Amino acid sequence: MENIFDYHQANLKDFDEAFSKYGWLVYENALSDEFVEEINNSLEDAYLLRRQIQKENGIDLDMAGTLHHLLEPDNFGFKLIEKLYCDEQMRHFLKGNYILNAIGGVINVKDARPYVQNVHRDIRSFTGDLKMMIQMMIILDDFTEDNGATYLLSGSHKADIRPDDLSFYSQADRALAKKGSIILFDSHLWHAAGKNYTDKPRRALTLSYTLPFFKQQLDYPRFLGYEFGETLPEGLRQVIGYNARVPANLYEYYQPPHRRMYKQGQG
Known part of the structure; x- marks a missing residue:
């Protein structure tokens, strides 16, 4: 396929062509082996914490192997986002x-x-040419057909039509990507995780990025603390969402521009 590139030689022309035709692409050699290993070594403890909460709340049946909201002050999440x-x-x-x-x-x-093996897309509403969300997958183990490489239905980002399972699996491509790669795809793209038939785990991180006015799945600034945000560099504050907060009272609302919770330039 014409949508696999070296991360360090990436350009917007290749990006536009691949996203227009396929709706997704692969950037190889994005993360170092050392960083991938650091992330993998952190996942088990992170999973055990989240798995316990899933079980306590009775929602564990279809969430096996899934971890949500990995942005914490003392884990790899900040290092990843900051890059x-x-x-x-x-x-x-x-x-x-x-x-x-x-x-x-x-x-x-x-x-x-897990539920991620169901055919789905990651944005619930189809907005056509108005792009509001983009997906990123960080590949932590080589993706193969045997260990559950993700299915991606190329071109399906162009229309608001959910394919039936038979059509999807007969036509979808597999994201056969190397460890340390990044996969980007349009959030309108229909996809599904594959089944792992091997005895080794197939690990990946899944990230969503949106326009600033789009509601976050977790209020990261409130979760981390507003004072903590003051210690972060501006680029990281922007991406985590500190510049697109919602006031909770009149005192927070009535502020001069430089102190407003929703900053200029956020759409």
Whole structure:
């Protein structure tokens, strides 16, 4: 296919052509082996914490291997976000500033049947040429047909039509990507995680980025604390969503421009 590129040689012409034709692309050699290993070493403890909450709330049956909201002050999440991978492409796609909508992960193991294996797209409403969200996958193990490489239905981002499962699996491409790669795809694209038939996990991070006025899946600034945000560099504050907050009372609302919670340039 014509949508696999080296991350360090990426350009917007290739991005536009691949997204127009396929709705997705692969950037190889994006993350170092050392960083991938650091992330993988952190996932098990992060999963155990989230798995316990899933079980306590009775929603664990179809969430096996899924981790949500991995942005915490003392884990790899900040280091990942701060690197601003594919910043140029996402600004180009969303036509300006953007924020993190969600950062999660999947540990795909043999015989698991999590909800991400259902055919789905990651934005509920079809907005056509108005692009509001873009997806990023960080590949933490080589994606193969045997271990559950994601199915992506190329071209399906262009119309508001959910394919039936038979048509989807007969026509979809597989994201056969190397460890350390990044996959970007239009959030309108229909896709599904594959089944893992091997005895080793197939791990990946899944991130969504949106226009700043789009509601985050978790209120990261409130979760992390407003005072904590004051310690962050401006680029990281922007992406985490500190410049697109919603006032909670009149005192927060009536502020001069430089102290407003929803800053200029957020759409």
